[in-house]
Amino acid sequence: MSADTSTRPGPAADAAELVGAVTEALNRFFATRREIVAQLGPVFVDASEALQDFVLRGGKRTRPAFAWTGWLGAGGDPEGPQASAVLHACAALELVQACALIHDDIIDSSRTRRGFPTVHVDFETRHTAREWGGDAGHFGISVGILIGDLALAWADDMVAAARLDPAARARFTPVWAAMRTEVLGGQLLDIHGEAGADDSVESAMRVNRYKTASYTIERPLHLGAALADADPPLITAYRTFGTDIGLAFQLRDDLLGVFGDPAVTGKPSGDDLREGKRTVLIAEALRRADATDPAAAALLRERLGTDLTSDEVDRLREVITGLGAVDDVERRITELTEQGLAALAGCSATPAAKRRLEAMARAATRRVA
């Protein structure tokens, strides 16, 4: 952890440098695609560049950071011969994430992300500007589907090209497979939840587990541990920590989606209420209202997911708070965070990795509104 990376080029050992190292690894990977991309012609060059731009705009590199820190914490040597391969495998998580986001934006009909048009909207706009035939919106969605597929295929190609030693690769593969299945499963559960197929607390927790906790923290840490050939108790501890902190993070995000300060969250105040998102907070409010307050239950079911005025947003917030749902979620966040940190504290990870993971956990779960 104290490696002097400023004078010695190589995979970054600290958080700030990791972002740069991940970007570099991604750029190197895209450079290796250049030949096949050019062969396919200018249309494909454009698509590949759109994907590269999208991936490079991703800021925090959360998943590679957890994977890399998990590897360091399990004894990975940032100056050792496997470090570069591990870094490239960790960076490939950003391509899985690109697929997830590009397809999610189609599913959520989102028009902007990170201050830029989403990929499908970008291509819709190109279609319109060039006066091509057919429906511009459908064209944009079609291109977005294919670019997302490309990101998913290239994620694997990037892992394959990372040159992990065969034993590390064999340990990595089943965790990677589980992670991808879980995130796709989580997304499927999520859209079923939003369609109203199931508005239980249990269902919302399951979406959080698979769409967020497992995909964002648990499995990246697990991947890092697998690469380092960590012993089973450390893997168990990482996974407990990752699941608990990931769930707490999502619950915090749910609270911010309803009560957050737009200046902090970057989203309109009460956005989740207008979208009718089926979060644990909302599920818990509905559960309590169904048990004790039929008028509140009716109000919530009638108004959630509609075009609310700011007075109505305030009214729904009061109802949700009055039902005790906010206190319940805060209690869950505290419990999960404590449990997760306890698992971390008791495990055999290096002290430096523990400190960094604890800081990442606190940042992900703290109140900011």
Add this chain to the structure above:
Amino acid sequence: MSADTSTRPGPAADAAELVGAVTEALNRFFATRREIVAQLGPVFVDASEALQDFVLRGGKRTRPAFAWTGWLGAGGDPEGPQASAVLHACAALELVQACALIHDDIIDSSRTRRGFPTVHVDFETRHTAREWGGDAGHFGISVGILIGDLALAWADDMVAAARLDPAARARFTPVWAAMRTEVLGGQLLDIHGEAGADDSVESAMRVNRYKTASYTIERPLHLGAALADADPPLITAYRTFGTDIGLAFQLRDDLLGVFGDPAVTGKPSGDDLREGKRTVLIAEALRRADATDPAAAALLRERLGTDLTSDEVDRLREVITGLGAVDDVERRITELTEQGLAALAGCSATPAAKRRLEAMARAATRRVA
């Protein structure tokens, strides 16, 4: 090739048995997903079953058949220790194909495939039947995107689980990567072509090359050859054969899309004209019309892709034939087929594999209307 597979269980050595063996391999793979699928809950069980049903309905197993035959032809031993691993890796092509078809059906707004509702239409129908909230069509598309993604991720998982020996796996990986990039690139070129971004013959040939020839024949054969560690001249011959026969097959398909007998093709007569598909046939007709017959060019540009009556379909067919485009395409088919078969005849593949590949080539490119 003469192995008595009726008394000796093991990977099938002949074409009819291969279909059964591929189905069995796919079923075995789906069985290994059962645990993680169940963990994700009933919604995901439904999605996974929809994918399995879709994959199992695929009939001819064209891509696994080319890959397997390529492996046999390069000296692969159907009774040898690697045969089962090779068969599983070949069968995984059907999961890539499932992703391609499921996403293609969304892109083409197709409502049926193989006599069943397409995946997105199936889930649209479930949404409507269960009176869920939101837009049923958008819900169906969202589920279709995610199930296609799952197929693409599982294709890799199936290759990883096939237990190829590490050297074979290392030879397989770059070909697999190229194949996926090429088919996604071919699809991207195709939708740009349909939007009218480019209606040249060259562009249509490039779509055929990547979306069909490379993905359906060239790369599957190449994968089989790579698994068998074939020498470079055999790989070159396979790739020439695969590209030429694949292109000839697509050109035959283009002719059938305009002139085919609905009883044989299973599609309404003249369907490609109503859809305005930008095939080589149409590109060639337009090129000739632009050079010699402005009235025909205007007619084609105006009427292609519109809701044509059967008289209009007949009229357009006459125009296309009169321009010499059909003769041109027939000539290309003949040339490509001869070239491809010559490459096959001169290569070092086993006589049995050559016979089978020649039969497959003739079946794919012959006139049936």
